[in-house]
Amino acid sequence: MERNATADLILDAAEKRVRHNGYNAVSFRDLAEDVSVKSASVHYHFQTKESLGVALVKRYEERFLAALAKVEAKASSPALKLEGFCALYRQSLTESDAICLCGMLGAEISGLPEPVAAAVREFFQANIDWLEKALEGSDFKGSLREEAAVIVSTLQGAMMLSISLRDTQIMDASVAGILQSYKPRP
Amino acid sequence: MERNATADLILDAAEKRVRHNGYNAVSFRDLAEDVSVKSASVHYHFQTKESLGVALVKRYEERFLAALAKVEAKASSPALKLEGFCALYRQSLTESDAICLCGMLGAEISGLPEPVAAAVREFFQANIDWLEKALEGSDFKGSLREEAAVIVSTLQGAMMLSISLRDTQIMDASVAGILQSYKPRP
DNA sequence: CTCCATATATCTATCGGTAGATAGGCAATA
DNA sequence: TATTGCCTATCTACCGATAGATATATGGAG
Secondary structure (H helix, E strand, O other): OOOOHHHHHHHHHHHHHHHHHOHHHOOHHHHHHHOOOOHHHHHHHOOOHHHHHHHHHHHHHHHHHHHHHHHHHHOOOHHHHHHHHHHHHHHHHHHHOOOOHHHHHHHOHHHOOHHHHHHHHHHHHHHHHHHHHHHOOOOOOOOHHHHHHHHHHHHHHHHHHHHHOOOOHHHHHHHHHHHHHOOOOO | OOOOHHHHHHHHHHHHHHHHHOHHHOOHHHHHHHOOOOHHHHHHHOOOHHHHHHHHHHHHHHHHHHHHHHHHHHOOOHHHHHHHHHHHHHHHHHHHOOOOHHHHHHHOHHHOOHHHHHHHHHHHHHHHHHHHHHHOOOOOOOOHHHHHHHHHHHHHHHHHHHHHOOOOHHHHHHHHHHHHHOOOOO
């Protein structure tokens, strides 16, 4: 994914704006102003809004999967991997004071250009894939994949409500609840 | 809240469109077409988009609280009330094949006109209030209010992911997980 | 080393379309 | 006749997108 400086600055600005206000509330002119160029120059780097959206989600997913790979490398048990996963979500919330990019786009998904929607679904699937694999060997009864999806959705919901009510406690309590359920039963 | 027929049809159309595509993706012209009038007539009933948004959320909350009151009347135990609460969320998802109105607006909250944002926060607070009261007397250790917020956010997240991945199983599994946590410990 | 060709990245200017919003008129009704 | 509800027509602002000019950098060919 070799990309030049301006294109990345545009994606940075887009990520911030989309995570706060949603896909349809972001314009090429907004982004142009954010990076101090004209809107025609934004179109030079991303011909259409759809292609910008796809690039945005793909970069976001790449970064997230890279962070997950680091967790994978360090965490030795399913419980620790789960903890690392939750910590990443929590960090994403506190660092940007916004919900997950794909949490926002997931809410708007039926109104998105199909290629963008597909990229969002892929992000979620990759999350669930990782978690499912991470939880292998934990003493959990039932479908691991289903449980992984529940965890992802729980974290996404917690981000949304934390931002809406301006109360990070909700995220913390959600994470605590998730981790508690996966403590090896004594 | 006495309102005439057209105004309610406009709100019906707005609710559907906002729940599917988000606040910023809905226009007066869209709504006008939905109810077979001209956009100026939509402005006759709701002068501004902001006032339409506020009315939309308030009506939604009224309906939801009315449904909760019925649950309250029928359910005798905290466990049954919780079950009724989750069932209402599940019903909201399956009936409209869309996320909660306030789940959508909650995601977009930082880009909403402040009065609309305030109405959304009030919806969530009312949900948490009801749940907190409903859970009184359950053998749960820790802050009931915090736990109520976690449940609301979990259900909201489950709706979002269910719609995104087109898999209602996620909602079902989330509800099952919530109810299981609140089974009186044997 | 210089000159020219090409590529890159930006600009100005503009397109057709749509956004929210308003003014003023017309018909039914109470 | 005053009110209600809808209409036509229009406004200004902004949307995504494109055309075409310009400046700068790179990299051979002579």
